[in-house]
Amino acid sequence: MENDKNSQKIVDYIQNFSRKHSLFVLAYGTGCGAIEIPATMTSRYDAERFGIRGAATPRQADVLLITGYLSTKTLKRVIRVYEQMQEPKYVIGFGSCTINGGMYYDSYNTINGLDQYLPVDVYINGCMPRPESVISGFVKLQELIQDGKANNGEKYRENLEHYRTNQKKIIKNWKMPDYNW
Amino acid sequence: MTDLVKENKLLDAVSQAFKIKGKVIRNRRVEVYADKNMVSSILLFAKKQLGYIHMAHMTCVDWIDQGEFELVYTIYSPIEKITLFVKTRIDRENPEMENIDSIWDQANTYEREMREMFGIEFPGLVGEHDFILEDWDQIPPMRKEFDTHKYSAETFFSRPGREDAKEVRDELSKRSGTIVPDFAKKYSRE
Numbered sequence: 001m002e003n004d005k006n007s008q009k010i011v012d013y014i015q016n017f018s019r020k021h022s023l024f025v026l027a028y029g030t031g032c033g034a035i036e037i038p039a040t041m042t043s044r045y046d047a048e049r050f051g052i053r054g055a056a057t058p059r060q061a062d063v064l065l066i067t068g069y070l071s072t073k074t075l076k077r078v079i080r081v082y083e084q085m086q087e088p089k090y091v092i093g094f095g096s097c098t099i100n101g102g103m104y105y106d107s108y109n110t111i112n113g114l115d116q117y118l119p120v121d122v123y124i125n126g127c128m129p130r131p132e133s134v135i136s137g138f139v140k141l142q143e144l145i146q147d148g149k150a151n152n153g154e155k156y157r158e159n160l161e162h163y164r165t166n167q168k169k170i171i172k173n174w175k176m177p178d179y180n181w
Numbered sequence: 182m183t184d185l186v187k188e189n190k191l192l193d194a195v196s197q198a199f200k201i202k203g204k205v206i207r208n209r210r211v212e213v214y215a216d217k218n219m220v221s222s223i224l225l226f227a228k229k230q231l232g233y234i235h236m237a238h239m240t241c242v243d244w245i246d247q248g249e250f251e252l253v254y255t256i257y258s259p260i261e262k263i264t265l266f267v268k269t270r271i272d273r274e275n276p277e278m279e280n281i282d283s284i285w286d287q288a289n290t291y292e293r294e295m296r297e298m299f300g301i302e303f304p305g306l307v308g309e310h311d312f313i314l315e316d317w318d319q320i321p322p323m324r325k326e327f328d329t330h331k332y333s334a335e336t337f338f339s340r341p342g343r344e345d346a347k348e349v350r351d352e353l354s355k356r357s358g359t360i361v362p363d364f365a366k367k368y369s370r371e
Binding site for chain 2: 099107169
C-alpha cells in the first residue's frame with residue numbers, strides 16, 4: 001500500500017516535470033500587450049529555453065495567455081477558445097487591464113477582472129509588463145504545476161454554474177456550443 | 182505665410198452657390214455651415230464641380246446643452262490639397278439625417294456606426310443594426326447622457342483597493358524603508 005503511494009508520487013513528479021517544461025502557449029492578443037510577445041519569444045529573452053513556445057490552435061495549447069483588455073465582444077470568443085482547450089489547461093492574465101480594468105475601468109464595453117469569468121492561474125501586473133515579468137510569470141506557473149496546484153481546468157468544471165452566471169450577465173444572447181470535456 | 186488664395190476661392194465658390202456661411206480655419210482647412218437639407222447637394226457639388234472626390238471622414242458631435250447633434254462631413258481634394266468640412270446641426274430628440282451613401286459608398290460604414298453609437302436614423306440605410314456592439318440594450322453609448330462610469334460599476338465586477346492603492350503604498354514603504362508620498366490621493370480620480 002505504501003509502495004503504491006510512493007510510486008504514485010514518482011509518477012506525479014515525472015508527469016508534472018514534463019508538463020512544466022513543455023508549455024504550448026496560445027497568445028490571445030487582445031490589447032496592446034501582444035507586442036511584448038515577440039520580444040519575449042525572440043533571441044534576446046528567448047522564452048523557449050523554459051520550454052515555452054507558441055501553439056497554433058486552442059486544441060493544441062496548454063496555456064491561454066490573454067494580453068490586455070477584454071471587450072465584452074472579445075470575452076465571448078475567449079470563452080469559446082478556453083472551452084475548446086484540453087486539460088491540463090492554464091490561464092495567464094497579462095497586464096493591469098485583466099486584473100482590474102486598467103485605464104479602461106469605466107468603459108462601457110471592457111470587463112474589469114478576468115477571474116470572474118475564467119479561472120486565472122497567474123496574473124502578471126504592469127502596463128505593459130516587460131519580457132522579464134512575462135518570463136517571471138511563466139516561471140511562477142511552472143512552480144505551481146510542479147507542486148500540483150495548477151488545476152484550474154477542474155475548478156472551472158466544478159464551478160461552471162458560477163462562471164456561467166457571470167458570463168451570461170455580459171453575453172445576454174447566449175448562443176454558444178456546449179463542449180463536453 | 183501664404184495669403185490663403187485657394188482657400189478663399191473655395192469658400193467663395195461654395196458660399197455663393199448655396200448662400201451659406203463658412204470660414205477659413207487655416208491654410209488647407211475650410212469649413213462651411215449648412216442647413217440639414219442642403220448637405221447632400223453641397224457634397225455633390227463639391228464632388229462633381231470642385232474636385233473634392235475623397236470622403237475622408239464623417240462624424241458626430243453631441244451638443245447636449247443646445248439639444249443638437251452636429252454632423253461633420255470631411256472631404257478632401259487631392260488636386261487642391263484642401264480639406265473641406267461641411268457641418269450641420271440636427272435635432273437631438275428625433276435625430277434623422279439624409280443617407281448619402283449613394284454619393285460615397287464608404288459613408289455607409291460611418292452612418293451605421295453613428296446609428297449605433299448616437300441613435301441617429303438614416304432612412305434607407307442598408308446593413309444590420311448590430312455593427313460594433315453586441316447585445317446592447319441600453320441607450321446609445323456615445324450620447325452624453327449615458328453614464329458610462331455607473332454602467333460599468335453595475336455591470337462589471339470591480340476589484341477593491343484600486344481607489345487609493347494603500348496596500349501597494351504600504352508594501353512599497355515597508356520595502357524601501359521610506360515614506361512614500363501620498364501621490365495616489367493627489368492624483369486620484371475624485
